[in-house]
Amino acid sequence: MLEIITFSLLNGVVYGLLLFMVSSGLTLIFSLMGVLNFAHASMFMLGAYFSYQIGTWIGFWPALVIAPLLVGAIGAAVERYGLRHVHKQGHVAEILFTFGLAYLVAESVIMIWGRNPIENRVPAVIDFPAFLLFGTSYPAYKVLMMAISVGMFAFLYLAFRRTRLGLIIRAALTHPEMVGALGHDVPRIFVLVFAIGSALAGLAGVIGGFALLTEPSMAAALGPIVFVVVVVGGLGSITGAFIASMLIGIIQTFAVSLDYSLLDLLRVFHVVVSSDSAFHEVAAVKIAQAAPLIPYLLLVVILIFRPRGLLGRRDA
């Protein structure tokens, strides 16, 4: 029992941290620009593909640095030459722009790397057991993943709260004209934030690429859950995104190990549902079977009872 709890906790934390890596950039961009960037998960995918490609040429460690920088550069270009112009047309235009961009990225990836998953394996340098737990080895790359994710959170938190740049960014969020009047280049701050947000997604992609699957639909597969994290955590809140990621990761993981259904609960109260009633089939669904749907349930509950999210400042 202890073994299952420990592993479920560990798995939940790792998955939660991966979610945080992707969603932190998204929430960062939203907090500054008010843009819900639908192409964010595409940046995650680009990170995975770039790191794979660079990794085959010059090795994993350089790829870990170069791939996110490349993705960041693409993010900067998207903001500078795309979003900035669309921005004038309002939010709907911006959302449509990022929506289209996501398709564009996916199709480009298909053209370059093909439709099928590529063989993106855990790099040999980090493919060893990190430690033994209950006689089970724990892979080193997951430890690296945790370290990067926690490091990312610390970096963002400190940069946002404790540096001068963070101060300006936060000020630009609420009072862009004033910040501009004080002599700061607000559009450049926008480019910078978009680049950082994209680079973070790219970094998550480097790790997520081999932790999950590197394939053209990976962005579409991760996209919805990342939005759930951001909305549950509160749009624009880094700490909120962190808490929501962990919450979703851990709840989902534990739910999988629960083989109980509504039927079992009813039995406790001596309610018997006959097996030919229509309700029986619904009630017999185990919690484990529905586990991956729990985050979405959480989303609905949060939107009903606390639309601003756990730590959000304004309503979604």
Place this chain on the structure above:
Amino acid sequence: MRKSPQPAAWAAIACFVATIFAGPSAAEVKLAFIDPLSGGAASAGINAQKHFTYEIDKINAAGGLNGEKLSIVFYDNKVDPQESLIALKKALDDGARYIFQGNGSAVALAISDAVLKYNERNPGKEVLYFNYAAVDPALTNAKCNFWHFRFDSDADMKMTALVNFIATQPQVKKVYLINQDYSFGKAVASAARRMLADKRPDVEIVGDELHPLQKVQDFSPYVAKIKASGADTVITGNWSNDMYLLFKAGKDAGLKVTWYTYYADALGAPTAIGRDGNGVVKVVTSFHGNALPEPDPDVAAFRKRFTDKLDEFNYYRLNTAFMMLTAAAAKAKSNDPVKIARALEGMKLTTSVGDVEMRADNHQLLQPLYVATFSDNVKFDVEKTGLGFKTDVKVTAKDTAMPTTCQMQRPNG
């Protein structure tokens, strides 16, 4: 003085114009392919498309069907039953008489039903439906009909082959079933339970898991459960990402089990599984690269024409399907679908893998099945991974036959 063109020249021009307009439709057998060509499952459809191009060119080069050339139109259905019915309608309007579809049992059931209705309402314009990959047993049992012919072995036949093999493996003691939560996954799980209880009552089924279809990103919690159950063997009908991610999570957690799968040889799967699958991943299939000591001539010719890394001859059964179509046309001395359907019933052929037979009672093809292991010790690898499949056991066609509940309604006359 200018001479006006000779009447003979006019006639020649008229003839030429007539050929342009009337030419292609004169004597042609029209086929329709309805499978995904865009969206997530497109790669499977595109791979199958190449097989059709190859087979049709081959038949046309040899003179076609009773002297008539084959032509095919490819319709994209995005693996969606509704889209498929629209595509089917288009195909019928375009004059197609032979419909080919494979991906997705839900789609197959929809097409089979639509074809049945169309044929009832349009006597004299009947069409046949050749299903080359949808394996829900219902299609040749409770929901069978005269117009549907299946060229893949159904989920129960494949499970029988797997379980018969497991019966010879005394080291298998604890089995974990993990499948996708929809009709096919449930069919696999129930077949495994039923047949294991029959053939290996001593084997303990330590888990029977259903998870949402193509929704799970992180399989580690499932693997933790498999591990805690003490299973030594996992049976799964999972395909695509659901199989790759499951396998990957198992590898990360150091899960030591043998994987019995339905789709480890599907397009892209060998690449995704990679070296970690060496010796521990098994598949039940109607063909693989090392099924024969020397490559089949069609496989070799296909590989010569389509040279991409992933261009494997995955649908050997399509080769069988076209062999049967050709033989049936020759036997019926006609390209009329009804006559061909009658000729197909009970047809026996010998392909390079052995004897095959189209059952008359439910229109299920009986073909040899292989249980094979993913291994680096093979003559021919797949998808240039350095690994390929190695036969553990070959089941002859007649040993794959299962009882059927099909009550076939045949047209009169």
